[in-house]
Amino acid sequence: MAKPKIRDLPDLSDLAQPGTEIALRVTPKASRLSLTRDGDGLRATVTVVPENGKANAAVQALLAAAMGVAPSRLELRRGQTARDKVFVYVG
Numbered sequence: 407m408a409k410p411k412i413r414d415l416p417d418l419s420d421l422a423q424p425g426t427e428i429a430l431r432v433t434p435k436a437s438r439l440s441l442t443r444d445g446d447g448l449r450a451t452v453t454v455v456p457e458n459g460k461a462n463a464a465v466q467a468l469l470a471a472a473m474g475v476a477p478s479r480l481e482l483r484r485g486q487t488a489r490d491k492v493f494v495y496v497g
Contacts, residue, residue, distance in 0.1 A: 415472040416443050421495065422473045427483065428493045430469070434461040441472050462486065469493060 418441075421428055429447060436451035443449075452464040462482055470477040475497065485491035 414439075415441050415468070418443070418448075418469070418472040419474050422475050422497060424495060424497045426495045428469065428480075428495065430465070430491055430493070432461065432465050432485075432489050432491055439464075439468060441468050459486075462491070465491065466493065 431447065431449050433449070433451040434454060434456040436453055438451065439453060440451045441448065448469075450465050450468055452461055452468065454460045454464040463477075466480050466482065467477050470480055473480075473495070475495070479495060479497050480493045481496050483492045483494045
């Protein structure tokens with residue numbers, strides 16, 4: 407998977423507080439990678455198919471790049487098989 411371009415992502419560094427829960431809606435198998443902030447929610451689209459956790463890993467990498475943290479600092483708390491996911495920053 408190619409690394410997302412930083413210039414295309416919103417600045418989510420304000421979410422990099424330990425214990426912060428980040429809820430987002432994910433669309434897999436999209437035509438391009440994107441992450442948008444809609445009011446108080448986040449919407450992510452990834453090009454990866456949702457099998458064997460590949461889409462979850464892609465969303466984790468995309469969210470980490472937008473926050474400016476390592477992907478290992480984000481933990482998927484809820485939504486392993488759902489479109490609505492909750493990540494927790496464990497910095």
